[in-house]
Amino acid sequence: MARVELRSITKSFGSVPVLAGIDLDIADGEFLTLVGASGCGKSTLVRIIAGLEPQTSGTVAIDGHPIDHLRPHERRVAMVFQSYALYPHMTVGANIGLPLTMQRLSLWERLPLVKHLSPRRRGVMRGIESEVRAVASQLQIEPLLARKPAQLSGGQRQRVALGRSMVRHPAAFLMDEPLSNLDAKLRVHMRTELAELHARLKTTFIYVTHDQVEAMTMSDRVAMMDAGAILQLGTPTELYARPATVKVAQFIGSPSINLLPAAVRADGTIDVLGHRVPLRTALAEGAAVTLGLRPEAIAPRGEVPLQPGQVALPAAMRRAENLGSEYILHFDVAGHAHPLICRVPADHELGESGNVDLVFDAAACHLFDAGGARVEPVDGARGERRSRVPLYLGTGAAAQ
Amino acid sequence: MSALAMTGGGRMLRRSGGRQAFIEKLNGMAFCLPATILLLVTCLVPLCVLVIISFTRYELGDLDIRFVGLANFSKALGDPVFRRSLFNTLLYMAIVLPGSVILGLLVAVLVHGRKRTRPFYEIVYFLPVTSTLIAMATVWQFLLHPKIGPINAFLQLVGLPQHAFLSDPALALPTLAVVGMWQLIGFNMVLFLAGLSAIPRDLYEAAEVDGCASAVDRFLTITWPLLGPTMMFVIVTTSITAFKIFDTVAVMTRGGPMGSSEVLLYAVYLEGFQYFHTAYAAALTVIFLAFIVVFAVIQTFVLERRVHY
Numbered sequence: 001m002a003r004v005e006l007r008s009i010t011k012s013f014g015s016v017p018v019l020a021g022i023d024l025d026i027a028d029g030e031f032l033t034l035v036g037a038s039g040c041g042k043s044t045l046v047r048i049i050a051g052l053e054p055q056t057s058g059t060v061a062i063d064g065h066p067i068d069h070l071r072p073h074e075r076r077v078a079m080v081f082q083s084y085a086l087y088p089h090m091t092v093g094a095n096i097g098l099p100l101t102m103q104r105l106s107l108w109e110r111l112p113l114v115k116h117l118s119p120r121r122r123g124v125m126r127g128i129e130s131e132v133r134a135v136a137s138q139l140q141i142e143p144l145l146a147r148k149p150a151q152l153s154g155g156q157r158q159r160v161a162l163g164r165s166m167v168r169h170p171a172a173f174l175m176d177e178p179l180s181n182l183d184a185k186l187r188v189h190m191r192t193e194l195a196e197l198h199a200r201l202k203t204t205f206i207y208v209t210h211d212q213v214e215a216m217t218m219s220d221r222v223a224m225m226d227a228g229a230i231l232q233l234g235t236p237t238e239l240y241a242r243p244a245t246v247k248v249a250q251f252i253g254s255p256s257i258n259l260l261p262a263a264v265r266a267d268g269t270i271d272v273l274g275h276r277v278p279l280r281t282a283l284a285e286g287a288a289v290t291l292g293l294r295p296e297a298i299a300p301r302g303e304v305p306l307q308p309g310q311v312a313l314p315a316a317m318r319r320a321e322n323l324g325s326e327y328i329l330h331f332d333v334a335g336h337a338h339p340l341i342c343r344v345p346a347d348h349e350l351g352e353s354g355n356v357d358l359v360f361d362a363a364a365c366h367l368f369d370a371g372g373a374r375v376e377p378v379d380g381a382r383g384e385r386r387s388r389v390p391l392y393l394g395t396g397a398a399a400q
Numbered sequence: 401m402s403a404l405a406m407t408g409g410g411r412m413l414r415r416s417g418g419r420q421a422f423i424e425k426l427n428g429m430a431f432c433l434p435a436t437i438l439l440l441v442t443c444l445v446p447l448c449v450l451v452i453i454s455f456t457r458y459e460l461g462d463l464d465i466r467f468v469g470l471a472n473f474s475k476a477l478g479d480p481v482f483r484r485s486l487f488n489t490l491l492y493m494a495i496v497l498p499g500s501v502i503l504g505l506l507v508a509v510l511v512h513g514r515k516r517t518r519p520f521y522e523i524v525y526f527l528p529v530t531s532t533l534i535a536m537a538t539v540w541q542f543l544l545h546p547k548i549g550p551i552n553a554f555l556q557l558v559g560l561p562q563h564a565f566l567s568d569p570a571l572a573l574p575t576l577a578v579v580g581m582w583q584l585i586g587f588n589m590v591l592f593l594a595g596l597s598a599i600p601r602d603l604y605e606a607a608e609v610d611g612c613a614s615a616v617d618r619f620l621t622i623t624w625p626l627l628g629p630t631m632m633f634v635i636v637t638t639s640i641t642a643f644k645i646f647d648t649v650a651v652m653t654r655g656g657p658m659g660s661s662e663v664l665l666y667a668v669y670l671e672g673f674q675y676f677h678t679a680y681a682a683a684l685t686v687i688f689l690a691f692i693v694v695f696a697v698i699q700t701f702v703l704e705r706r707v708h709y
Contacts, residue, residue, distance in 0.1 A: 052605050073611040085606035089625040098621070102611030110620065164610065 002062045002076065002171030002204050003028045004049065009058035011044055011228075018044050020228040021058070026172075031198050031205040035215035035251070036225035042208045045225075046174050049206065050079045062171055073102070078165030082177040084157045086149040086164075093145035096163040097132045103168065104128065135163045155186045162197070172204040179214060191217055212252050216240070224248050246372040249292045255328055255341045257366070258298070262291040268378070270367070273335045277311050279362045279377045289375065292366035295328070295343035300356040302349065312357040315340060320350060331358060447689075454682035461676070472683035482684060484659055485667040488573055489643060492663060495577035496584065496642040501634055503581065504588025509623065511589065512596045522593070525586040533583060537651035540579050541566070544652075566653055569660035576648050576661055584641060588634050595630030599623065636699040640692060664688050 004026040011019040019041045026032045034042040047053040049060055051072035059066050067075050078099075086095050094101075101110065104127075109118040136142045139159040149157055158178060165173055178194075179187045195218045198205050209215055215222045216236040223233045224247075232244040236252075243249035249257045262272040264287045270277040272291050283289065306312055315331035318339055326346050330339040340358060367375040457468045476482045511521045528536065543549050546564040555562050565575040603622050612618045646665040649655060655662040655670070668688065672681030 050605075050609060052608065071613055072605075072608045073613055077609070079606070079609045081602050081606060083600065083602045085600065085602035087603060087606075087622065087625075089628070098607075099610040102613075102617070102621075107614075107616065164606075 003064070004172055004204060004206065005059075005061040005064070006045075006049070007059040007061070009045065009048060009060070010056045011041070011048060011053070012056050018228050019048075019055075022228075022230060024223060024230065024233070026204055026206060029202045029204055031195075031207065031218060031220045033207045033209060033215040033219040033222045034225055035209055035212060035222055037251070038210055040225040041228040042210075042225050043176050046079075046176055046206055046208050049075075049172075050077055050174050051075050052079075073099075076171035078168065078170035078173050080161050080165050080173065080175040080178045082180050084149075084161040084178075084181070086157055086160055088149050090148070091145065092141065092147050092149070092152070092160050092163075093129070093132050093136075095149065095160055096135060096145075096167050097128045099164065099168040100128045100131060101125075131167060132163075135167045138166070139163050154182050155190065158182060158190060166201070170203070172206060173201075175205065175207045177209055178207075179209070179211075187214075194218060213254065216252065222252075224251060242374065243292070243366060244374050246290055246292070246368045249366055249368070253294060255295050255343065258293045258295065258338075258340050260291045260293070260336060260340075262289045262367075263287065264289060270365075272311075273313065273333060275311055275313060277362050277365060278309055279365055279367065281367060281375055282378050283369065283375060288370045290368040290372070292368065293340075293360055293364065294366075295341045297364035298340065298342040298358050298360045299344055299348075300329070300331075300342070300350075301359040306359065309362050310359050311362060312359050313340075315356060315358045316354045317350075317356065322346075331356075333358070450682050450685055453679050454686045456679045458679040459676050460678050468679075472680050473687070475680065476683055476687060481659065481662065482667055485662045485664045486687075488660070488662055489645065489664040492573055492577050492580070492645055493639060493642040495574060496580045496645075497635065497638050499577070500581045500584035500588055500638055500642075501631075504585045504634065505592050505627070505631075507585060508589045508592030508596060509619070512593060522590070525589050527586065528583045529586045529590075533647045534651055536583070537579065537648045540648070541652050544575060567657050569657050572653050572657060572661040576645070576652065579648050579652075580642060580645060584638055588638060591630055591634050591637075592627065595627045596623065599626045632699065636695055639695050643688075643691060643695070 004024075006022050006024040006026075009019055009022040010017070022041075022045060024032075034045060036042050044053060048055045051067070051070060051074075055068070060068055062076065072079075087098065090098070104124050105115075105118075105121065109115050109121050109124075115121055132145070133142065136145055139162060141156060141159045141163065144152060144156060144160070149160065152160065158181075161178070175194075179190050182190060191214060194205075194207075198218070207214075207218065215224075216239075219236055221234060222236055222239050224231045224239060226247050232239055232248045234242075239248060239252045243252060243257075246259065250259070260272050262270050262277070264281060264283045264285055265271045265276065266285050268280040268282075268285075270279050270281070270289065270291060277291070281289070300315075300317075301312060313333055315333045318330040318332050320330070321328040324346065327344050327348060327350070329342045329344060329350075331342060333340050342358065367377065369375050454472055455467050455469060456465045457471070458465050507521075507525055511518055511525070514521060543551050544565040546552055546562065546567070551565075552562045563571055565571050599622065603626070604618055607618050607621050612621050644665060645663050646669065649661055649663050649666045650669070653661040655666050664684070665688065668681050668684045671677045671684060
């Protein structure tokens, strides 16, 4: 059980800055995910927590005690590596048991041949064996204990790596892209298992991934990182519904958010591709903004008349992807180079004709200023259509 | 397409397939031929001649060849010079093998830990390998000279007794072994470095998190077991190289003093090219080769199976 606190952690490799002052509080038993594109510093951060990499400045503390001076094994954290890092010459049982062997046996009790002279060694090994067995049965790899890692499948190796980290009951689990080497189907399965494991162990999990789906599905909170800084920290819902920057909006959600160039009109509303969006901002007239629309916030208009607060964009359908449960529709919009992606339920009537009006609710729009930061619409604009605010927008607390 | 046409096509295919296979076979043989001829001319035929000669009493210049069966081999078994040579060779190997393997590994582990200075150390330790041992043996002869050699001068400086390294029967062979180790350490280091680089860094990090706190722990948990295949290769090549010791003996001691540094290949050289007992030298060479074969067999059948995971 552990509360992990990071205070202004910086790290540079030579003259290259990798982390620029990270502050993060991870609650006891929390599942926190560090997500971001490769090179954003998320792996470095978790390696700093593990003690595998010294930070340039800043402090890591567990339960209020700084651990910067401690060696990796003294930090009460366990790490699962992307490559699993199983010891290829040891059996599964020996792999899982190694942290305990290192803890409980002295150097000479581990030396080849000499070890047999120790009178207490056999008893200790028997204890370790039963603990290994208990962990293995939790992960359902008991029949594999005598095998070598080379004889295991990717998923089984992943479990062995998990077992090795679980066996010494660490205060926190650090996982560096543990599912990246698995095939798509197994990844989905292991996602569920990891989430269930977290629920069962109730230990702090710090999980690194570049896959936003993993971040969204498993985490209590997500820290989205970019260029060595945390862009936004919040629950998956907060990140999805109220992205703090354009980058967060783009990274979270699949298919990714539609971004349209827009400008502020004289009356404070927004002009997008020549259409007036009844959203009022405090920005100056003519200011360039970016309008973000989630794929599910747009739909081709059927026979229904336009509601107040809705905007219609004439568009031509380019292609439709059938996912079984839903359609992903690609539309060309005049004046915009990229297709607009729209997600509709499978029972949606796709019209014969290619030209349709795309309808979206002004309240479902995300607005970002020229620097990419989120801009909240001012109250007057909101008041017009409070009843139409989609449910998911209502759940988000203030993002940090 | 009708069934008839299909079977017709099939037959044609089969026929052309047969020709194709024949041409491919010819091609393959043509590619193998140069290597096969080379192997025959330079290795297998001389080897056969060697074995045949070893069953005769041929001496260089003889006009006829008389077969004597295993007489040369039984003579070798009773020959004190040969027995001493074989014993010396094995003794030399017993010193050089552990010495150069353990020191080579130690140097490799230390050099592997360096970052900026690594190329420097690699070159320094590898230099003896690149140099000609005959030339280096001459240098060593000077270094070890009882009167003008710097090594004895150094011993005197620090107050230790001086030694006539190469003319003391008790010291000659160990001294040669040190020179042999000096040469082999660099080579073994490079092999071990290659083996060390093949060990994923992740494993060391995992070991560190799992509680392998000291360098000794990490060495025993990761490095040593994972170097198994390299270790086996190094042991076999080193034993063969050590078993083949000849040049330093020929230059520095000529088997002396009092036969204390006589080794197998030097005995073969003396018998064959100094005394011209060609057939006897051939028999000794066959025995020598038999030892080499034993090392190779140990490598293939015993060690190879045990070190891989």
